[in-house]
Amino acid sequence: MMNALIFLILFPLFISLLALFLPRGMPGRKVIGTVANAVLCAVPIYLLFATLDQGPSYFRLESGFITTAMLVLEVLIAAYLIYLSVRAKRYLPVVLVVVQLVTMLGFEFVHGHSIQVEYSLFMDKFSIIMALIVGIIGSAICLYGFGYMPEYHHHYPEVKDRRNFFAFLMYLFLSAMFGIIFSNNIMWLFFFWEVTTLCSFLLIGYRDDNASRDSAFRALNMNLIGGVVFAFGIVYLFLSSGTMELDKLLLQDKGTVLLPAVCFAFAGLAKSAQFPFSSWLTGAMVAPTPVSALLHSSTMVKAGVYLILRVSPVMENTVAAQMLTLIGGVSFLVTAMIAISQSNAKKVLAYSTISNLGLIVACAGVNTDAAVWSALLLIIFHAVAKSLLFLCVGIIEYKLDSRDIEDMDFLIMRLPKLTAVMMVGMAGMFLAPFGMIISKFVTLKAFINANPFMAIILAYGSAATIFFWTKWMGKIISIRHGEHEVVEHRVSNWEWTTLGILAFATIAVCLAFPFISFHVIDPYLMELFNKAPIVDTFNILVIFVIMLGLLIILPLGLFFFAFVNRNYKRVGTYLGGANISDITFEGAMDAAQPIQIKSYYLEKFFGEERLFYVGVFVSLTLIFIMFGVAAI
Amino acid sequence: MNTIQEMFQSWGMVERAVAFILLAPLAGGLIAGIDRRVSARFQGRYGPPVLQPFYDVFKLMQKQRILVNKFQNFNILLFLLFTVFSGALFFMGVDLLLTIFSLALAGTFFVLAGFCVGSPFSHLGAEREIIQQVAYEPMVILLAVGMYQVTGSFKVAEIAQFQAPLILYLPGVFAGFLYILTIKFRKSPFDLSMSHHAHQEIVRGMTTEFSGPALAVIEIAHWYENVMLLGMVYLFFGFNPWLGLGVALLTYLFEIFIDMNYARFKWQLTFGSSWLFTAVAGVSNIIVLGLMR
Numbered sequence: 001m002m003n004a005l006i007f008l009i010l011f012p013l014f015i016s017l018l019a020l021f022l023p024r025g026m027p028g029r030k031v032i033g034t035v036a037n038a039v040l041c042a043v044p045i046y047l048l049f050a051t052l053d054q055g056p057s058y059f060r061l062e063s064g065f066i067t068t069a070m071l072v073l074e075v076l077i078a079a080y081l082i083y084l085s086v087r088a089k090r091y092l093p094v095v096l097v098v099v100q101l102v103t104m105l106g107f108e109f110v111h112g113h114s115i116q117v118e119y120s121l122f123m124d125k126f127s128i129i130m131a132l133i134v135g136i137i138g139s140a141i142c143l144y145g146f147g148y149m150p151e152y153h154h155h156y157p158e159v160k161d162r163r164n165f166f167a168f169l170m171y172l173f174l175s176a177m178f179g180i181i182f183s184n185n186i187m188w189l190f191f192f193w194e195v196t197t198l199c200s201f202l203l204i205g206y207r208d209d210n211a212s213r214d215s216a217f218r219a220l221n222m223n224l225i226g227g228v229v230f231a232f233g234i235v236y237l238f239l240s241s242g243t244m245e246l247d248k249l250l251l252q253d254k255g256t257v258l259l260p261a262v263c264f265a266f267a268g269l270a271k272s273a274q275f276p277f278s279s280w281l282t283g284a285m286v287a288p289t290p291v292s293a294l295l296h297s298s299t300m301v302k303a304g305v306y307l308i309l310r311v312s313p314v315m316e317n318t319v320a321a322q323m324l325t326l327i328g329g330v331s332f333l334v335t336a337m338i339a340i341s342q343s344n345a346k347k348v349l350a351y352s353t354i355s356n357l358g359l360i361v362a363c364a365g366v367n368t369d370a371a372v373w374s375a376l377l378l379i380i381f382h383a384v385a386k387s388l389l390f391l392c393v394g395i396i397e398y399k400l401d402s403r404d405i406e407d408m409d410f411l412i413m414r415l416p417k418l419t420a421v422m423m424v425g426m427a428g429m430f431l432a433p434f435g436m437i438i439s440k441f442v443t444l445k446a447f448i449n450a451n452p453f454m455a456i457i458l459a460y461g462s463a464a465t466i467f468f469w470t471k472w473m474g475k476i477i478s479i480r481h482g483e484h485e486v487v488e489h490r491v492s493n494w495e496w497t498t499l500g501i502l503a504f505a506t507i508a509v510c511l512a513f514p515f516i517s518f519h520v521i522d523p524y525l526m527e528l529f530n531k532a533p534i535v536d537t538f539n540i541l542v543i544f545v546i547m548l549g550l551l552i553i554l555p556l557g558l559f560f561f562a563f564v565n566r567n568y569k570r571v572g573t574y575l576g577g578a579n580i581s582d583i584t585f586e587g588a589m590d591a592a593q594p595i596q597i598k599s600y601y602l603e604k605f606f607g608e609e610r611l612f613y614v615g616v617f618v619s620l621t622l623i624f625i626m627f628g629v630a631a632i
Numbered sequence: 633m634n635t636i637q638e639m640f641q642s643w644g645m646v647e648r649a650v651a652f653i654l655l656a657p658l659a660g661g662l663i664a665g666i667d668r669r670v671s672a673r674f675q676g677r678y679g680p681p682v683l684q685p686f687y688d689v690f691k692l693m694q695k696q697r698i699l700v701n702k703f704q705n706f707n708i709l710l711f712l713l714f715t716v717f718s719g720a721l722f723f724m725g726v727d728l729l730l731t732i733f734s735l736a737l738a739g740t741f742f743v744l745a746g747f748c749v750g751s752p753f754s755h756l757g758a759e760r761e762i763i764q765q766v767a768y769e770p771m772v773i774l775l776a777v778g779m780y781q782v783t784g785s786f787k788v789a790e791i792a793q794f795q796a797p798l799i800l801y802l803p804g805v806f807a808g809f810l811y812i813l814t815i816k817f818r819k820s821p822f823d824l825s826m827s828h829h830a831h832q833e834i835v836r837g838m839t840t841e842f843s844g845p846a847l848a849v850i851e852i853a854h855w856y857e858n859v860m861l862l863g864m865v866y867l868f869f870g871f872n873p874w875l876g877l878g879v880a881l882l883t884y885l886f887e888i889f890i891d892m893n894y895a896r897f898k899w900q901l902t903f904g905s906s907w908l909f910t911a912v913a914g915v916s917n918i919i920v921l922g923l924m925r
Binding site for chain 1: 696698699702709729730733734740744747748750774781786840841900918919921
């Protein structure tokens with residue numbers, strides 16, 4: 001079993017090195033990639049079934065050599081970051097890197113010999129859930145990249161072609177993610193944590209123009225701030241309790257390890273782009289689409305909430321946990337509102353990601369069995385549906401030469417299959433019977449028992465969520481008869497395969513959710529709380545009925561109305577005068593009036609510049625309180 | 633009345649669902665007929681016969697099917713299906729939240745119907761319909777939250793049989809719910825997206841491109857929805873069935889009265905005031921209940 005874990009960490013690393021060094025255009029390249037992706041999907045599934053009835057397992061590993069190797073690599077990464085920052089004349093990252101490096105090296109030098117780590121690696125049900133997400137969704141996104149990247153460079157000839165480097169980073173990212181979720185040694189976790197920071201920085205800056213450089217350095221700065229606090233937390237943890245293991249952290253006296261736990265949670269907030277750090281994720285959309293999809297669904301932000309969920313039991317029933325809940329709640333509500341005012345598709349998706357992660361963070365803060373149950377479900381459902389949506393938008397961007405939602409009118413006539421896939425993804429994000437609504441359902445119940453104020457935030461936030469999704473849905477399914485070129489045939493098979501896998505997964509995880517809940521999440525909760533929430537079976541049954549009903553009715557209905565039903569008379573739309581064509585009519589004074597259809601964005605209520613600062617100020621205050629109460 | 637209630641409680645879930653599916657349109661249609669009569673009296677007219685809504689629906693059914701695109705009526709059918717489904721869930725006595733989410737799904741299909749025809753009037757109506765949905769959604773969820781706080785259950789059956797008067801614990805939630813009921817009943821001042829009167833400045837909004845049988849379906853769905861909403865009002869007074877029924881009917885009369893006395897609001901005012909009123913009445917009620925426990 002331990003070999004499987006090590007394999008999962010090292011295999012993507014091996015593939016990433018292959019990707020870097022095998023010459024581009026080599027015939028076997030894509031075959032190797034495809035096989036590698038299949039392996040990356042298969043191993044976590046094997047782990048799931050091999051350990052179905054087992055509790056968490058911990059593994060000893062001779063760590064002396066590995067720790068030294070990691071230290072050397074850390075210094076090299078730091079040097080590389082400093083080099084890049086100085087070259088770009090940015091000095092804040094230099095300061096942060098130096099502070100972090102000095103902290104860690106000093107710590108290692110003074111206390112390194114006395115650190116005793118019993119179990120370096122571990123695996124429990126939560127790790128397996130994360131491994132499935134990283135393995136399946138992560139490698140599906142890499143598969144999509146095979147078809148996408150050539151088109152990307154075709155589209156932007158001015159961007160220097162560094163495709164090998166790109167593939168290297170993608171797989172390195174996956175490797176680091178596996179490292180994060182299987183490390184029990186917090187020093188190791190920190191090392192992998194910093195590798196994801198590095199990867200995201202380089203991937204966001206892939207285009208290497210001014211905008212992407214700005215975004216990349218913003219992401220770097222914010223994640224380094226999180227990293228510095230993480231490092232302080234490690235030092236404080238060791239000095240106060242003498243432990244360096246994740247599982248032993250939970251067994252310590254809650255008072256002594258509260259401050260390190262808050263430090264780790266802070267690092268998690270930065271990584272999962274909660275307020276006040278949200279701007280790095282919205283800036284990250286300058287990167288090629290696979291990067292956005294990876295950051296938003298299976299890696300980066302999920303690493304943040306993973307760490308928060310791991311340390312939140314330490315904060316149980318403290319004011320710090322309440323602050324964490326509120327930070328999550330504020331991020332959830334404010335970003336859902338801001339999303340209403342955005343017309344840039346990728347930005348809407350980014351804000352929706354932050355919003356959903358806010359809900360997960362809030363659940364982690366509440367930390368009851370029901371709350372953690374829904375947090376885990378939110379992680380799963382969100383990862384699948386969000387990656388699907390990003391990949392769809394990536395394709396639309398090229399076919400329509402725009403990522404603006406206002407340009408997506410009549411998308412169903414131009415990219416019919418893609419629109420269908422996208423509808424699945426969107427429905428997965430907010431509509432009953434899909435997954436997100438199941439988790440929101442449980443979240444609401446968990447919140448009412450713990451903190452009614454959060455239930456109110458959820459009520460308003462859900463309403464805002466309905467708004468931006470529904471109007472986007474409406475935009476892409478509107479139909480107008482006339483000349484619309486179907487541009488779908490130019491989408492590559494790599495991309496179709498990925499979309500197919502993810503669309504199928506969106507529906508499958510909803511149908512399989514009782515299995516996931518019973519066999520994977522409940523055992524984890526039993527481990528943590530000695531009880532698991534009892535979900536009303538009748539409710540599940542109803543959700544199933546709706547789901548199956550839709551799966552049967554929708555295709556049949558569409559078929560019926562498309563081909564069978566002939567009993568109607570078709571007319572033009574009413575435009576307020578005599579129709580000249582589908583988009584112009586003859587109004588008063590014989591004038592030909594064109595029509596245009598635009599959506600509401602409610603800028604006055606939900607404008608980004610106003611709400612963003614509200615979110616930043618409120619959350620900064622909450623963070624200070626969180627550290628304040630943890631320190632005293 | 634008590635015997636009726638006892639009979640209803642002795643039924644199984646399937647029987648209750650069937651009873652709702654069969655009786656709700658009759659009740660809803662009658663209410664609509666009375667609505668038109670009472671409204672006419674307010675305006676100094678006699679008004680149509682009480683059964684007029686049924687005649688209208690039958691006549692609409694016989695009209696020619698005129699469409700803008702082939703798929704527009706599919707959404708309308710799904711809207712009806714899920715409205716009936718959520719109403720049936722409600723009267724079966726199962727989870728209130730499930731009912732609310734399922735109703736939101738029905739509402740989404742209706743909005744999508746408005747969008748999918750691609751006509752500017754319909755589009756504008758659909759946009760306004762979403763604004764209305766967003767305006768009322770928080771209060772509807774808070775209604776479930778408040779009832780759970782008092783009764784400790786989300787089950788409609790258990791809430792309805794709660795012995796203490798719910799209204800005494802949830803006066804703010806009830807007030808907030810009354811406010812958004814005006815939106816749900818599509819009454820002025822909140823009938824932005826479409827209204828029952830043809831004097832709409834956006835040519836009947838969302839339903840501009842729907843005619844004949846599709847309009848009939850929309851009307852029937854509306855009847856189902858109204859009955860279910862009045863059922864939610866009843867829950868506040870479940871401790872006394874007669875009182876519950878009386879207040880439900882009074883509530884409807886009250887909404888007619890509001891309808892007659894207000895000119896249509898702009899969407900800004902509709903949206904802002906709904907959220908504000910929800911916050912003042914509903915949220916404060918919830919917080920007080922949370923502190924009391």
